[in-house]
Amino acid sequence: MTLGFYPGCSLKGSSREYAESVLALAKAFDINLEEINDWNCCGATAAHNMNKELSLALPTRILSLAEKQGLKEIVVPCAACYSRLTVTKHELAEDSALCSAVTESNGLEYTGSVSVLNVVQFLDKYITPNLEGKVVKPFDHKVACYYGCLLVRPHEILKFDREEDPQSLDTLMLKSGATPIDWAFKTECCGAGLSVSRTSSVGRLSGKIIGDAKDRGAETVIVACPMCHSNLDMRRDAINSYLGEKIDIPVLYITQAIGLAIGLDRKELGLQRHFVKVTV
């Protein structure tokens, strides 16, 4: 089976291991993830803060290219890309004048026929139904599933999971043999783009997240967003200096955790690329 694949910029750069683990997992389940040819940046935070039409035109181009390539469903692992693509689809469906303006500026046909799946939806639909029997090394750890701001918001548009107390990652991890903990910071902000401009704020915000996960006995934090990962993992020094203690709980992408459970190679899952050593 073939599904479309939109990696977005992060998965080609700072979070290559996320791409690697998604692809490795897909391969293990005989799913071909076909990258969209000539894809562009989704616009991220910058575009929609500056120019609304541009912020819609960029994702629309991606969706148009996917249509052109004959793809029905595309997997978008980055939570921010997923949000931009889904919000764009929603806005264009709501406003036909806007839709024509945007498609015209792209010069590409757009019908809105492509479904956009985030990583949780992808796993839910194509991986977990066949997971049983494949789990060779149950991920037998206490995990804190962290959703961040974007994966489940805004609910009116995404219509996915519960926005204040989401459960989808927890359910997936439970199926992989883990014990998800109940904790308070599932959807608190990690500091996002302040990572570069105000690292100390990220230290504080992400520090509360890691601190609470540790206090409740988590052995791993599970994420589904490259931004969250880099703040919780790469900014661990800032976190530790805010907390005044050294916390070495690793942060894994959900695809890495499931990959480990089904016995995939650690290197194939890119575990060596993390800043905080993956000891689990």
Next chain:
Amino acid sequence: MSKIGVFVCHCGENISATVDCARVAETAGNYDGVAFSVDYKYMCSDPGQNLIKNAIKEQGLTGVVVASCSPRMHEPTFRKACAEAGLNPFMCEMANLREHCSWVHEKGEATTEKAIDLVRILVEKVKYNHSLNEIKVPVTKTALVIGGGIAGIQASLDIANTGHKVILIEKDPSIGGHMSQLSETFPTLDCSQCILTPRMVEVAQHPNITLYTYAELESLEGFIGNFKAKIRRKSKSIDEKLCTGCGLCTTKCPVKKIPSEFNEGLGKRTAIYVPFPQAVPNKPVIDRANCTYYIKGKCKVCEIVCPTGAIRFDQEDQIMEVEIGAIVIATGFTVKQPDFFPEYGYGKFPDVITGLQFERLASASGPTLGEIRRPSDGKIPEKIVFLACAGSRDPAKGIPYCSKICCMYIAKHAMLYQHKVHGGKSYVFYMDIRAGGKQYEEFVRRAIEDDGVNYVRGRVSRIYEKNGKLIVAGVDTLLNAMPVEIDADMVVLATAGVANEGAEELAQKLHVSYDPYKFFAEAHPKLKPVETNTAGIFLAGACQAPRDIPESVAMASGAAVKVAALFSKDELTREPIIAVVNRQAPPVYSSCVGCFLCVSACPYQAIEKEEIKNRNGEVIKSIAKVNPGLCQGCGTCVAFCRTKSIDIQGYTNEQMYTEVMALLNEY
């Protein structure tokens, strides 16, 4: 030959600003059969009415068309004016130039043309009007009050004190409603039970009030002055006549762990129970869903211990039929269950409670005997946080409206906490403080200034547990949106006030309307706040919108006056706008062929069969007959009748066709 008068009103500028009233009057004056036509600034004023009266007398008018506002406003005025001048009031028609024309169109030729058409069709119609007489119906001078909260109690007492009979039904085992659960009440901090229980006792003892607790409305038929209600008296499983209320059964019942509804789950009760010590009536009921005997077929401890043999396990629900003339709905409200805020952890953290639960903690009759102790470990909380607007004013997740009572009861709660826990710290997170009401603002200021309650203007995003504390994470919008975190020992949510579950079904049973939030709808938001759209059915208290006690009581007294006014006459007059089956001279008698399709069509069961007999008493023909007392003039039967034998008086087929033809300029 008809002699019709046309009276075109300017309604100040309401009509004349867009309609050329003089031209309307002038054009109408030229119609066949119009003997008099005039325009005037305010037709409803005394001089305006005199204009009509004089014209009737001087010109000998046979019909009148007043072209002004909606008949909902002034039809009674103009009909009365006609009657005073000796013209049958039903010879007066109104053309609605305001709501149907001037208010909804721009000034212009076409608008005036439309106004002329509206007048024209009524001029043609009125030529076919007949003198009609109002229908008199008797009034059953007993009121039904549904719901025994403070509103229902007040309404019952007020009606009963005017000398009329009242039947009060309450679905729970005791009357009292939410007020019986409250500790002290704003803005005076008087003890709720102390002011309520005397009223409850008065209800029980009043010779004019019949109280049925554990009872609900099953169905309702009829109309103002003449309702028939079926009431379901749910089985209490005891013989109330024998029960002395000694309470022995409730002490011996082995099922002791049922969360008490009265204590909002903070205390426990037995399966046979009296909800609270001051309950009226003070006699137990068996909660069959939790009683061991009904579940397992064994136990009957209460039967063994009851000294008077009052327990009746085989008692069944009883359906009672009563005749009543008016109804007051006083079924109150409920609070939204807070589980829809997973981020506040209600249900997960035992020390996150609702306002009603706090009332029970603060109440001397409550599970902690009035001491503020937290549910998890019974400790006295040193720091407590109150959250206003938990679900209110939240169009995204809760309800868009303001629940109105919470700002005040939160101030009360914080105050009570400060009075009871010396050295304790209390915080209130709020959006705005809504304290409109006599002495209300002063009350809130007292909480802040005298009792030192910390008011933080901002919302709370999350409550979580850490090191045995509840961390309340919010924002202070007066400190430039600074995030604040308070490590509290207990949190109280002011959950939104919402309509009762089942309010919709009750509204449908009663044929009254309800608003989008399922609160019962008043007939007019300003001028008819205690009436419903159904004549003879009134509203009191929080069933209409969230209301505090003073408002509920005021509404109840208002509704009671409406009922008393209705009962002050022996007969009611009703408009004769009802269906009639035509009657003709023998040998035809009526064009009705007796198919009785209309009988099944009528939604009010108002059509009966009538036998026409000859002098020897032999039945010649069976035809339909409309009961004028029951007919509501809906016209369904007219549409069904194959032989066109039924007409609505005042709106006959002939009149309707005439109007249409007039509009098509066929006259």
